[in-house]
Amino acid sequence: MPDNHNTEAALAYHNATKHSYGVRAHPHFLDFANQPLPFKIYPSLDPSRLPGEMRQTGVAALSAVAGSIAVETTASPDLKAVAQLLYLSAGITRQRKYSGGEIYFRAAACTGALYEVELYLVSGDLADLPAGVYHFAPAEFGLRQLRAGDYRGVLLEATGGETSIAHAPLTIVCTCTYWRNAWKYQARTYRHFGWDNGTLLANLLAVATALGLPAKVVCGFMDATVNRLLDVDSQREVAFSLVALGHVSPIPPQSPAKISPLGLETVPLSRNEVDYPLMREMHAASSLHSTEEVAAWRGLTPLASFPPPAGSIFSLQPPSDVEMPRDPIEQVILRRGSSRRFERTPISLSQLSTILDRASRGVPADFLDPLGAQLNHLYLIVHAVEGLEPGAYVFHRDRGLLEFLKPGNFRDQAGYLGLEQQLPADAAVDIFFLADLRPILQRFGNRGYRAVQLEAGILGGKLYLAAYAQRLGATGLTFYDDDVIRFFSPHAENKSAIFLVAVGNSAKRQA
Ligand SMILES: Cc1cc2nc3c(=O)[nH]c(=O)nc-3n(C[C@H](O)[C@H](O)[C@H](O)COP(=O)(O)O)c2cc1C
Numbered sequence: 088m089p090d091n092h093n094t095e096a097a098l099a100y101h102n103a104t105k106h107s108y109g110v111r112a113h114p115h116f117l118d119f120a121n122q123p124l125p126f127k128i129y130p131s132l133d134p135s136r137l138p139g140e141m142r143q144t145g146v147a148a149l150s151a152v153a154g155s156i157a158v159e160t161t162a163s164p165d166l167k168a169v170a171q172l173l174y175l176s177a178g179i180t181r182q183r184k185y186s187g188g189e190i191y192f193r194a195a196a197c198t199g200a201l202y203e204v205e206l207y208l209v210s211g212d213l214a215d216l217p218a219g220v221y222h223f224a225p226a227e228f229g230l231r232q233l234r235a236g237d238y239r240g241v242l243l244e245a246t247g248g249e250t251s252i253a254h255a256p257l258t259i260v261c262t263c264t265y266w267r268n269a270w271k272y273q274a275r276t277y278r279h280f281g282w283d284n285g286t287l288l289a290n291l292l293a294v295a296t297a298l299g300l301p302a303k304v305v306c307g308f309m310d311a312t313v314n315r316l317l318d319v320d321s322q323r324e325v326a327f328s329l330v331a332l333g334h335v336s337p338i339p340p341q342s343p344a345k346i347s348p349l350g351l352e353t354v355p356l357s358r359n360e361v362d363y364p365l366m367r368e369m370h371a372a373s374s375l376h377s378t379e380e381v382a383a384w385r386g387l388t389p390l391a392s393f394p395p396p397a398g399s400i401f402s403l404q405p406p407s408d409v410e411m412p413r414d415p416i417e418q419v420i421l422r423r424g425s426s427r428r429f430e431r432t433p434i435s436l437s438q439l440s441t442i443l444d445r446a447s448r449g450v451p452a453d454f455l456d457p458l459g460a461q462l463n464h465l466y467l468i469v470h471a472v473e474g475l476e477p478g479a480y481v482f483h484r485d486r487g488l489l490e491f492l493k494p495g496n497f498r499d500q501a502g503y504l505g506l507e508q509q510l511p512a513d514a515a516v517d518i519f520f521l522a523d524l525r526p527i528l529q530r531f532g533n534r535g536y537r538a539v540q541l542e543a544g545i546l547g548g549k550l551y552l553a554a555y556a557q558r559l560g561a562t563g564l565t566f567y568d569d570d571v572i573r574f575f576s577p578h579a580e581n582k583s584a585i586f587l588v589a590v591g592n593s594a595k596r597q598a
Pocket of ligand 1 (some may be wrong): 194510562
């Protein structure tokens with residue numbers, strides 16, 4: 088059995104899935120006749136429709152993105168709140184016809200619009216929703232009941248008694264389906280699991296906050312137990328993260344429950360599936376098998392040493408709360424869509440400050456302890472931000488300032504670093520996520536690799552929302568790994584490139 092603490096596995100996966108110059112010279116052939124279905128379909132189960140009429144929270148997106156609800160609050164979602172959470176994180180918000188069919192765009196950004204993340208509910212009795220295990224069906228905007236009854240104790244057992252799970256009337260389990268994303272991205276898909284699950288969680292956490300629900304992301308769980316509860320075929324689909332939602336009296340610790348297989352038929356995603364063993368090996372090497380391993384997962388986050396600023400510094404200048412744009416979270420999520428082209432026009436330092444400040448105030452997660460700990464560091468290439476000289480910067484989150492690393496007009500280099508795409512060259516600023524993998528893997532084992540990718544996706548999703556809340560545009564991007572590190576070195580020496588988000592004024596103006 089692969090060992091989580093043999094961390095060579097994560098490093099080997101990371102190195103084997105780096106993009107480097109030349110990758111575009113050998114494009115992967117996309118077999119459109121074999122393109123996977125974007126939805127998981129259980130033909131033998133009828134979905135029950137979720138309420139379509141959305142309550143408006145009216146909570147400003149910039150507040151919802153930045154905040155979280157203290158766990159002392161007693162709160163439990165009703166069915167309408169469940170519908171809001173699901174719609175605004177994974178619902179179909181737009182659709183567009185193209186020559187090969189129709190793309191159903193969802194509330195959160197996702198690599199290639201392939202939507203490999205599925206959501207399941209594990210709940211006690213909620214108002215208008217009986218206790219059960221349910222699969223969310225975005226196509227019908229409904230729920231399919233997989234198991235009737237209260238199975239929260241199974242999650243409590245799987246997480247070794249995690250307090251937020253014990254108190255949660257509802258936990259949403261996010262799974263990722265290999266083939267749906269690997270059809271295009273091959274073995275690099277395992278990184279995408281973290282990114283795409285993360286952008287979805289950024290929306291989910293913001294909506295939970297707007298609804299007054301405490302929420303906590305939980306990544307420490309025994310994989311096989313959760314997969315068994317959902318009855319997924321773990322060669323194809325695996326649980327990646329849990330989100331404990333709400334706060335009620337704790338369920339008592341349970342003795343291990345017997346979970347019977349359901350044997351439910353699902354529609355094959357494609358005519359045939361291509362296997363990329365690297366990603367399944369990465370998953371196996373980062374799986375937890377015992378209560379002891381889960382208990383060891385929780386606890387303090389390693390804080391990578393980060394040298395104090397040595398160069399010129401610029402303080403963030405976020406506007407006061409009264410000057411802050413107040414568009415509500417639901418409006419901003421529905422307005423969001425990745426920029427397909429940026430104007431080469433500047434944004435203000437106040438707008439950039441708002442984005443960095445609001446997105447980085449802390450993610451409630453079991454691997455980020457205390458709240459506010461962060462695994463990724465943000466490095467910026469500024470092209471057009473009023474009040475900042477163009478060049479490379481690093482963000483000192485704890486001090487609320489940017490350190491100037493080197494001056495220069497780096498539009499061409501940024502285009503190159505972002506896999507020779509036009510978007511990072513035209514943006515006003517490119518925000519790179521870099522992490523020092525060694526201490527993270529030393530502390531968390533290979534599973535730390537899941538955590539660092541997931542955190543980047545969550546922070547990236549928050550950047551998207553904070554940009555769109557100010558009527559700016561944003562897009563996630565992929566990159567040439569080692570060239571990014573070289574560009575930001577010597578400051579970035581020994582770090583790894585994890586993610587990239589470009590921000591600017593979209594060429595097509597937002598409605
Ligand atoms: C992690 C991540 C990486 C992405 N990488 C790219 C990219 O390299 N190039 C690009 O044009 N779009 C990229 N996108 C944008 C997606 O194509 C876009 O999210 C998807 O088509 C869904 O559309 P929407 O974001 O407008 O809803 C990326 C998005 C994410 C979340």
